[in-house]
Amino acid sequence: MLQVSISRRAVIGAMTLGLVGVGAVTRLADRAPQPPSPDDRLIDAAVAQKRALLASLGDRDESTVTLIREQELAHIAALLDLRSTVAADTFVAPSPAAAAVTHGLAAMSGERMSQALAAQQPELSRILVLIAASEAVHAVMRG
């Protein structure tokens, strides 16, 4: 009888451990990084470009630059609000190489328009068009 009792405990214990194990694996799977959606990739590209632009502005404090800086930050905030999978603080500052790539504001505007047309969600499309418009205005402001 004693042997049977121990066996039951062993079975119950093994089942409990198994359930705990399955739960842990499920949680790990939930945490595993998911590939970004097409829209999230658009957002990442736009945010990276905007961070690069901010870096290229440096700490100049002329009114035009200050205005552009504020608007770029507003654009980044709006884009990150629409990103579905990663929190804002996981984005890193752009590399100098990225900053070098992004110095044509008008070109950025055209690129953003292409991105807007490729966006799957209407709100992201709308934001990207408005950003393209704002970038075109920035280009005029900077002469």
Add this chain to the structure above:
Amino acid sequence: MSVLADLLRSAHGCVYAYGVIAAYLTAPGPALDALAEHRRIRDALIAECQRLGVPVPPAAVAYALRVTDEPSARALAAQIENGTCARWAAALSGLEEGFAVQHAAFAVDCAVRGFMWSGVSQAFPH
């Protein structure tokens, strides 16, 4: 395709408004250029409505505008352009892709004209 019809109703209003705006400006050239651009878009929208079988909304007989002098004319022009930019930005994803690609730059041009009229830049034109 109520998106198309809404854009067309708006375009009718813009064309009318720019006629009034130009009349109040001492140098009406930019207003007349903008008028031509809004007419071009209006015609494109009418053609797209007809192609898709969407009923074409007619222009109103008149539009209520608060323009009394050159500054108010310029303010209205800026308001029209920024508003049109915002309207097109919201509508673009609801248009057929070919038409959207062909006319996407119009929203950007509107924002630039809005800035030219007002001298004020907006992060998100509205």
